[in-house]
Amino acid sequence: DTGVSQNPRHKITKRGQNVTFRCDPISEHNRLYWYRQTLGQGPEFLTYFQNEAQLEKSRLLSDRFSAERPKGSFSTLEIQRTEQGDSAMYLCASSLTLGFEAGELFFGEGSRLTVL
Amino acid sequence: DQQVKQNSPSLSVQEGRISILNCDYTNSMFDYFLWYKKYPAEGPTFLISISSIKDKNEDGRFTVFLNKSAKHLSLHIVPSQPGDSAVYFCAAKGAQKLVFGQGTRLTINP
Numbered sequence: 001d002t003g004v005s006q007n008p009r010h011k012i013t014k015r016g017q018n019v020t021f022r023c024d025p026i027s028e029h030n031r032l033y034w035y036r037q038t039l040g041q042g043p044e045f046l047t048y049f050q051n052e053a054q055l056e057k058s059r060l061l062s063d064r065f066s067a068e069r070p071k072g073s074f075s076t077l078e079i080q081r082t083e084q085g086d087s088a089m090y091l092c093a094s095s096l097t098l099g100f101e102a103g104e105l106f107f108g109e110g111s112r113l114t115v116l
Numbered sequence: 117d118q119q120v121k122q123n124s125p126s127l128s129v130q131e132g133r134i135s136i137l138n139c140d141y142t143n144s145m146f147d148y149f150l151w152y153k154k155y156p157a158e159g160p161t162f163l164i165s166i167s168s169i170k171d172k173n174e175d176g177r178f179t180v181f182l183n184k185s186a187k188h189l190s191l192h193i194v195p196s197q198p199g200d201s202a203v204y205f206c207a208a209k210g211a212q213k214l215v216f217g218q219g220t221r222l223t224i225n226p
Contacts, residue, residue, distance in 0.1 A: 004159070033213070040125070042205050042216030043160065056212065091159055102167075103148040103209035107159030 004108035012114045020078045021111040025094030035091040082115045122217035135193040139206030146208035154203045
């Protein structure tokens with residue numbers, strides 16, 4: 001499978017715990033995006049990387065959230081001290097910079113977080 | 117501030133007829149507009165796009181129309197098929213990211 005891969009697909013945790021999601025983009029894609037989607041809403045931008053550099057973070061990304069892409073390949077999104085409001089689907093997407101000129105992103109299947 | 121809006125949460129269309137999904141935006145700086153399709157338990161998949169300098173783009177059964185003066189775009193699907201039942205997201209590209217609407221759930225009835 002050469003698509004965007006996300007793990008775990010589902011995570012149930014208790015409030016206050018830390019969680020980490022991993023995204024493996026399509027190989028050779030230098031751009032990687034994280035979005036969050038809640039019920040009845042469209043995906044909301046969280047952050048994006050070009051290679052290993054994190055170029056933009058949304059104000060939605062509070063200081064409890066941190067994202068990394070250490071070698072410009074896979075990325076992790078960590079949420080510390082989870083709150084019930086963090087319950088959502090976390091979507092990862094990748095693209096080539098040139099491909100993104102036309103806006104096309106390739107999304108993974110998402111990681112669903114439920115905070116009890 | 118919702119820059120991209122899809123005002124119809126759901127739409128039901130008979131198989132074989134035309135489906136028209138609508139989207140409004142507020143930011144004149146968007147340079148591309150896209151439609152994504154999402155099935156349950158899957159990520160969104162790209163469907164069709166249009167540059168802001170064009171007013172129409174067609175790909176098979178799918179056509180996107182852009183009215184810049186009205187800041188409005190629409191997706192036409194004709195003829196509609198049962199496999200088209202999904203949630204459709206309108207998205208706009210600006211400042212190196214996509215901004216999505218809330219989505220419209222399309223149901224095609226046999």
